Amino acid sequence: MPVHLPDTVDAAVAHLAADPSATLLAGGTDLMVEVNDGHRRPSGDVVVVNRIAELRSWRRDAAARAVTIGAAVSYREIETGPLGEMFPALGEAARTVGSPQIRNAGTLGGNLGTCSPAGDGLPVLAALDATVELASSHGRRVVPIGEFMVGVKRTALAPGEMIVSITLPLIDGWQGYAKVGVRNAMVIAVASTCVVLDRAQRRVAVALGSVGPTILRCPEAEHDLAASIDWETLRVAGEDLERFATLVSAASRPITDHRSTAEYRRHAVGVLARRLVRRASSEEVTV
Amino acid sequence: MSHDSDHYVLDVNGVRREVTDSWLGESLLDVLRDRLGLMGTKGACEQGECGSCSVMVDGVLVCSCLVMAASAVDQPIVTIEGIAPVGSPSDVQAAFVEAGAVQCGFCTPGLIMAVHDLLERDVMPSETEIREELAGNVCRCTGYGRIIEAVQRVAVERGRAQ
Numbered sequence A: 001m002p003v004h005l006p007d008t009v010d011a012a013v014a015h016l017a018a019d020p021s022a023t024l025l026a027g028g029t030d031l032m033v034e035v036n037d038g039h040r041r042p043s044g045d046v047v048v049v050n051r052i053a054e055l056r057s058w059r060r061d062a063a064a065r066a067v068t069i070g071a072a073v074s075y076r077e078i079e080t081g082p083l084g085e086m087f088p089a090l091g092e093a094a095r096t097v098g099s100p101q102i103r104n105a106g107t108l109g110g111n112l113g114t115c116s117p118a119g120d121g122l123p124v125l126a127a128l129d130a131t132v133e134l135a136s137s138h139g140r141r142v143v144p145i146g147e148f149m150v151g152v153k154r155t156a157l158a159p160g161e162m163i164v165s166i167t168l169p170l171i172d173g174w175q176g177y178a179k180v181g182v183r184n185a186m187v188i189a190v191a192s193t194c195v196v197l198d199r200a201q202r203r204v205a206v207a208l209g210s211v212g213p214t215i216l217r218c219p220e221a222e223h224d225l226a227a228s229i230d231w232e233t234l235r236v237a238g239e240d241l242e243r244f245a246t247l248v249s250a251a252s253r254p255i256t257d258h259r260s261t262a263e264y265r266r267h268a269v270g271v272l273a274r275r276l277v278r279r280a281s282s283e284e285v286t287v
Numbered sequence B: 001m002s003h004d005s006d007h008y009v010l011d012v013n014g015v016r017r018e019v020t021d022s023w024l025g026e027s028l029l030d031v032l033r034d035r036l037g038l039m040g041t042k043g044a045c046e047q048g049e050c051g052s053c054s055v056m057v058d059g060v061l062v063c064s065c066l067v068m069a070a071s072a073v074d075q076p077i078v079t080i081e082g083i084a085p086v087g088s089p090s091d092v093q094a095a096f097v098e099a100g101a102v103q104c105g106f107c108t109p110g111l112i113m114a115v116h117d118l119l120e121r122d123v124m125p126s127e128t129e130i131r132e133e134l135a136g137n138v139c140r141c142t143g144y145g146r147i148i149e150a151v152q153r154v155a156v157e158r159g160r161a162q
């Protein structure tokens, strides 16, 4: 079977068009686990995406105040480079992924391709209202992140389509990501939360991982906090913060499985959200 | 660039190695051990959890069990066999022996790869940094204390040599 190592998106989508059963391969940290376990056996062509310059790079659009990140940019690059500074929540999420070996290979596009509700990059993309650019031999289209993630390991990718990039708006305000797992390193999220406080727009965004079939936003909690927060200091009164945490927990739709119980997960996302908002105001004081 | 999944050439430790009869999806770990006879790279979990199969591909430390071998053509691959010739260990290897950081030895090749990579990027890592950077290499014998000591020894010795 042919293995293709294209260096352009056009060449990659031509291979996908020629073989609809082709398998896309980025860092392999999800795909190869399934192959090694015998759960997945590539039968058609393999199209390797991490030699496509457009997918390996990122660019800042100053006019649009946005950054476009290629699908094959690794966690290591996000964690150690300017991307982690421009998007601190994404940097924090990247730092929590697996081990150095996994972060060297694993990519944001692969996280989206797998679309696990526990994917650490995904709550950040959801809270920042990312858009995802897809390409096929018929052309390109841009899909909002909320429409891209359809369900547990289900995406809006059509046959013959691939992820090219993710575009994130630069936010004036505060953002953070936190996750609960059984230990500090090499652990899949039992529950995770991303909070974005957009001071310019006076908008709050909260996204939750591992507590539903896919990443969940919390519109009620977001509106409530946007009304109660002091947008200058990012301080929130104690009772308002408690109500916010309760609304975040109420927005979760967790299940009990081998990693944790629904009750614990529901509780944990409230705690994480409250902790992140507290961190926002304390960091605000020190700068 | 395209090639057939069952016949390709890898650049391993600076040597062109022909791979034949490989199956599509075969990991670099299996190709190194079973087809190229390079037994230094160890395989245990085959899920990227244990790090015993760590190698460098294109200058980056990865788990070879998660690299589809056929995707690694035209990229320099360095395995434990490429770190130092038999009989003249690298400074990291020597420090592991001196510090007693080797017990059963199964995790050692992966750890040596990870430590060489770490010290390339950070000449004087703190203990916390060492622990974080080696989080992907599991050792069930030592309790890690002597491994950390070995890393610190090399960092100090290299600093002194400068």
Ligand SMILES: Cc1cc2nc3c(=O)[nH]c(=O)nc-3n(C[C@H](O)[C@H](O)[C@H](O)COP(=O)(O)OP(=O)(O)OC[C@H]3O[C@@H](n4cnc5c(N)ncnc54)[C@H](O)[C@@H]3O)c2cc1C
Pocket (backbone or CB within 6 Å): A023, A024, A025, A026, A027, A028, A029, A030, A031, A032, A033, A049, A071, A072, A096, A097, A098, A099, A102, A105, A106, A107, A108, A109, A110, A111, A112, A113, A114, A118, A119, A120, A121, A157, A161, A162, A163, A164, A186, A187, A188, A189, B047, B048, B049
């Ligand atoms: C030991 C270990 C620990 C891990 N820890 C974490 C963790 O803490 N947090 C976390 O979120 N994840 C974790 N993961 C999972 C994995 O590392 C991430 O999901 C990673 O983002 C996958 O990226 P990849 O490039 O390796 O994807 P691949 O395995 O190459 O691909 C994953 C899927 O996406 C598809 N795909 C890849 N690129 C594209 C593209 N451009 N367009 C369309 N489809 C594409 C592939 O066909 C495949 O179905 C871990 C994995 C391992 C092995």
